[in-house]
Amino acid sequence: MKRSYNKISVLIVLLVISISCTEVVEIELDSTYDRLVVFGKVTTDHERHYVELTTTSDYFYNEEPPPVTGATVRIMAGDSLITLEESAVWPGIYQMSAPYTGVQGVTYQLKISNVDIDNDGESEEYSAIARMPFIEKPDSISLERFITPFFSGTQVTLWSPEAMGTNYYNFQLTRNEEMIHNRLSQYTVQPDDFFTDNYIAGLPVGFLDDDNEDEVVVPGDEVTLVISSITEDYYNFIVEAQNEIFGNNPLFSGPPANVSSNIEGDDAVGVFAAYSIERNSKIVPLPAIPQK
């Protein structure tokens, strides 16, 4: 539904765009104090999950974000404690020492200590909680050509049972096992408002745009839909972050605002997420032979 609403928004915005122009402008912005930035995740994939710690910077800093090193990062998985190791290769990345498979229904608690973001000589502590949601195994996906006057591509549609209760999903696509939608701005998220406790039958969940060379698929390619059942906190984080990333216009946007975070402690930003993942794949078929 949100996708359909967005189509309408796109139509209206296209109308405005047709009579509007843009140009790059020089502008001076104020500065603000540094905050801890956290991005961490635990999923049902069997891998060394990680937490990335950086700090905020001035808006026109134009460098990689400053990493936070020397921190103590732990994750409580139910009753067990997992201590993450700081990567020797990537500063600011804290990884599990061994592959780990997240468990649906388990609550994960992130604890960060031994960091001094405000440089006052005293270390601060941060924490976050995320309960890994349940997910059902999907039945199938289908790939259909979708052509509009403004864009065309391959639409991915999902058939799947749905876990009980309120669920939030993040849909990503891979092409021949290579993740295409790996940036926050490329995620497709959707709550289950309109199919709660129901069967997801033919819901459009992903799109491969012909105009984007990374997304073009040809017959024989394998397209995989990665379905993540995410927490409400993570859903809100993605939606709000996308609002800010995509910019604003006076027609549809409210005032810009900070993206909410589930990280507790000293104005930290970012998100700690625990989510369960299922996948389903399909080979791009040969085009139908026209009937004579």
Added chain:
Amino acid sequence: MKLKLFIHIILVLVLTAPVLHAQKRITVSGYVRDTTSGEELIGANVAIRETGSGTITNQYGFYSISLEPGFYTLVYSYVGYNAESKPVNFIEDMELDVELSEAANEIEEVTVTAEAANSNVTSLETGATKLQIKSIRKIPAFMGEVDVIKAIQLLPGVQVTSEGSSGFSVRGGSPDQNLILLDEATVYNASHLLGFFSIFNNDAIKDVKLYKGDIPASAGGRLSSLLDVRMKDGNSREFEATGGIGNISSRLTLEGPLFNKKASYLVSGRRTYADVFLPLARDTAIHDNSLYFYDLNGKFNYTLNENNRFYLSAYNGKDVFANDFAGMTFGNRTITARWNHLFSKKLFSNFTFVNSKYNYSLGTPEDAIPRFTWQSDLTDYGFKGDFTYYLMPGHTLKFGASGIYHIIEPGLIITQTGGNDNDTATLAANYALETGIYLSGDSKLGDRLSVRYGIRYSQFDNIGEATVYNYNDHYMVVDSTVYGKGEFFNTYRGFEPRLALNFRINDASSVKMSYSRTIQYMQLASNSSAGTPLDIWFPASPNIMPQLSNQVAGGYFRNFMNNKLETSFELYYKKMDRSIDFADHAQLILNPYLEGEIRTGFATSYGAELFLRYTDNRFSGWLSYTYSRTIRTLAEVNKGVPYPAPYDKPHDLALVGSYDVSKRISVSANWIYSSGLPFTLPTGRYKVQGNIIPLYTGRNQFRLDDYHRLDLAVIIREKDRSNKRWKGEWNFSVYNAYARKNTWTLNFEQDSEDPNRTYAEKTYLFSIIPAITYNFSF
């Protein structure tokens, strides 16, 4: 206590005025009309030369004057018309209809008599401005489309909310705080084509008046202003056609008499035709697209006899924007039926039934898979009874009652995915009854002091069937309460006093003051600056208290050069309680828990408004300058720190002028300057999953660039041949003549080549836009 005192003062004024003048009086009443078209003139002056007192015609052109027996001279005048003097011997009650003729030629059309021209000084209203339709026609218009609302936006205290928008902010209020009435029916969205045009077709409009503060007690339901738009009644003398052919639209209005001139009609239509040219586009994909809007106005009135008149008017307009895979329509419909009845020469009454409807629909075609359809409707059924009792010159009483039944159906959503039957989801409808009674009066206390007093008592009832969600302190739904069909489950009520004083220093200058309290029970769920057709209205409820405004205003009014130059300087202060804003990242569309997104607090607005208007035979124009500030304070927005309201523009200047070079050629120009809109800019950033996310430290703490623009127009009239009815004129206009790139919005982008680099990018809407329109009448 203050309210009791106020009511006491009103009762004293009402009850003592007739007692003090309880002598036999003779009443002369009638209508003031335009000679050519027979249209009743609203607000025409009727002055008694011997006493210096007088009255003005009401919204139906009616007046009534009661005097002690004797011989008097009544002087009838109206801006742009030749005044008429009528010697009248007041020996018995009589009817006296008067017709005024427009000034003889175009050059002299703005000639006015002294009696009429100082009405800005003598009237009781502060912050009220009436615009002549003829003046509006001369203002350079965007794409040649003459627009009432775009003209209103050039007045002091009125600010456009966004470039090209039909939304306007009055004295710091939100666009939804303006009550827009078309023949007394509420217009909920006055915009076409995302606001670039308003729904008002100038050819069908007779009268426009904006009340910025001292809203008449007969009107209520909005905090900031009343824009009262009246449609023409139709020419009751002869058939007449007017129209125009322009860049973007054409229009045609037909009007004429019926039933031996006891009735008249008006039919007016306008349609844009951008889509007519789409098949010529190189991109074949858009050949079948629809992109247009239309307006239809109709009016019929019938005079049964001198005591009974009937009016039926209707408006229907729609925007259509669609292609093969998605579409949207939205539009307003209003129907007004009115009965004017004279109970006596002194007691004028009007009974009105109104039906207003605003709806939109959007989605995919019905046979599309997946299919999505979303419909939203807002419907009003209203009834009003208004009475005007003309006690005596200088003393008029108005009273009445009104009721509006609101039906708000925010969303019916039908979805159909590949393997499912239709899924239907309905956002719960809201039903509410808004009622009000009022009493107001104008009294002249001596030669210099006049007072207008009024009180309105309004009530708002939420009616079942309804489900009201209950929220905790974090705005999370904890449970809900279900109310049965027809059940009155929540009531708000309140007194809304109004008071205005005019102390006339002399014929050319006066000092005015006013106080008004207004209550608003319905508001718009919109937190964007331009607004969209998809915004929905929502009512006060157990979770949302009505908004309340108290405003004081005062001004000095002074005319110079025999009233050719009108000046005024007004100050106002307004406090708006329970002012509404929305949570960060509020989801206002299709949200059943919309009330959980609302935050309330208070806002204050203050300002100074300077208005200079010059009118002579060849030149007319005005300068309006406003300095104002509007600050909101909401505990849960911006961490409780006060912040500028979205339409807070401290400096706002408009220069408007037109000059008749000859009888056939007029030139006109506007220059507009205002401070940039408040804007929230990032002060930091962070990176997550490959994307840079901005970090903010305060709402609306910065401003966009200052806005300024010059518009020009030339009107060339065809030679006036007395033997031909056809009259034509060419209107050449240029919008944004020096191609100023005014910032519409500012965005911050992440460089696709260097993902750590960010830059600022501004979007501007219009460069130079020339337009040609041919207007005609016969």
